[in-house]
Every structure is written in structure tokens, then in C-alpha cells.
Amino acid sequence: MAKPSTYRPREITDELKAIAPMLAEGFQRHPWSLPTGYFNQLEQQVRNRITVKHQVPEGYFEQLPDQVMARIRASEQAQAIPSTNTPSANRTAEAQPVRPQAKVFVLSPQLRWAAAAAIVAIISLALIRLLNTPESNTPNATLSTTPDEAIANYVMENIDQWNTEELAKHADISDITLIDSTATQNLEEYLIQDTDISELEDLL
């Protein structure tokens, strides 16, 4: 297969010499090649990706109506209400699993009152224990007794694993000083000097 033409019109060569003379010569115009016979297989490969054929077993559609009718008949028979005197109804009854009957305990009135009192006592004890939890176990109390240096070290070691945007949402920024006007001027000068307009265009 012939390679594409490497002819370059004079207009383009002259432009290149003017803006980037280094690129006008010394580089191959066509350093690429491709596997032999590539274009012979391409069409089939594309067709394979376009046409995904779902195959069915041979004779499937010939048998399908009979199979569907057989399933319809079977479901109709199963839904028919069985008579209790017919042998089939007896077979159905025999096939049912026997459920064990639940045991029922009858409590005397005294025992009922005793059970209720025990439950109330357990709930009350749990509530009292919960309300009397010492404050030293709360996160704020623990933090207040931890040295600042230890907290700072912990933050420095783990900050990469935290979602800083989420933290910033909850941060108190009222005491953060804004950048002064001198710094803003420096930023503007930097942007004017070092920004590539075409890259900005690409971003937009």
C-alpha cells in the first residue's frame, strides 16, 4: 500500500520557516507504517461491532408454539379449584406439611404484674445509667484535655486523607484576613505575563 503524499505546498513551508524554522526541515514527513492487510480486515471488524446477532437453537421457533400451549394448559390445571372428595384433592392434602401447634402459657394476674414491674425496673436502670454518663467521655471533653501540639501533629499526619472541601464548609472563616491589594496586583501582573491565551480558549 502506498504511503500518503508528503507534498507540502510552498505557502505552508514559507509560513513554517517564518514562525518555526527549526520545524521546516530535518524531520520525516511520514515516519509511520501499519500492519500488512490491515484495511482488508477493517470492514469485517467494524461490521462485527455494528451487527451483534443473537442466535437461537435450530428449530426453536417451530417448537415454540407447542411449548407455550403446554405451559398454558399446565398452569390452568394447577389453578382449577380441587374438590375435597376427589382422589387428587386427597393427594394435595396429604402433600401439605403438618405445622406444629404453638404452646400457649397462661399467666396468673400476680405473675403478669410481677413481669411488668421487672420490665419497668430494667428500663429505669438503663435510663439512669445513660443520663449519669460522666462528661469526660464526650469528644469535646476529651479534646479539651488533649495538648494542642498533639492535635496539630495528628492533623498534619492525616490531612491528606480528609475531604478538605467538606471541612472548609464547616470552618469559621470570620477571622481570616483577605489578600491585600498589593498581592492582587501581583497576581494580575503574573496572569498577564504568563498566560497562554489559546490554552484559556481551549479551557472555555
Added chain:
Amino acid sequence: MEENQLSDQEILERFRQEATKEEAFSLLMRKYQERLYWHIRKMVTFHEDADDALQNTFIKVWHALSGFRQQSQLYTWLYRIATNEALALIRQRKKKATARSLDDEEHPIHIRLAADPYFSGQEADRLLQEAIDTLPEKQRAVFTMRYYDAMKYEEIAAILETTTGGLKANYHHAAKKITDYLKAHLNPSA
């Protein structure tokens, strides 16, 4: 008239009829596959990537051709799809490379080109490919179309649906960046 010489209009008419749709698609592929391949290949550099992008291009064409309104030439429309597929593939490749490692000291293009049996360029040509790979995608597309395919600005503008003024600026920026890259890497000690 031989089928290979059918005009774009005739291919389109055949594609719109169900009975001749597949045949028309074959004719279209045979007519444009090589041109589109080389157009894509010069942008993506590697054969495997060009093959992926070219197949994706033709699959898109198959699905969209019946809705083609002929507001541009078929040739331009095909090149536009091929360009978009090539750029999409480059984007994916860069994302994967970034995900693999942020600390690669050696440029991935350089590693792949050195081992590529379908690239016959010398050291300078490999460096040129590396330099092109550093360009933003629009500059890269414009540069390869103008530098390798010798396309006119008007043709490139029709494919990218943009103005020739913007394209000239993109081409000049790209050429300058590539020159700077080559100067820094061809003779770093000079």
C-alpha cells in the same frame, strides 16, 4: 461506472434505502478508510490507538449517516467525527496515564515509540512526537492537520467548526511550543 467511483451523493442515496444500506456503507468505508486512518494516526501516533478511533468513527457514521443533513460536505463531516474520536482517545489515554502514576520521569510516548514496530522515525522524530503530545488538544489537532496533512486553514476551520483567525493563532502557538520543547531536549547541554 465502477462502484468504487460512486460520488458521495450516490453513496448517501443508497445508504438511505434499506435494501442497499449495507452495500453503501461498504463503499463508503472503502472510499474513506485510508484517508481517515492517516488523519487519525497522525494525531494519536500509534497504530492500535488509530485502529480503535477509526473503528469508533465508522460505528458512529453507521448510526448517524441517515440523519446527515448535508449542511457540510460528507468528507468534512467524516473528518470531524474522526477528529473528535482521535481527541477523545487521547483524553482517555492521558487520564489512564495520570491514574497509573503521577511521578513518571520518562515521557510515556518516548517509551512506547522506542518499541513501536510501526514507527520508523529517528530520535528527532520521536522528540517531535513527544512535543506534539504536550500540546492542548485543539493546538494538537490544528498542528497535525497543517504540518503533516498540509491542509488549508479553510479546510481545518470547516472540520473543527471554527474561524481561520483562531486556527492561525493556535498553529503559531503550537509551532512555538514545539520549537521550545525541541531546543530544550535535542541539545540540552547547548
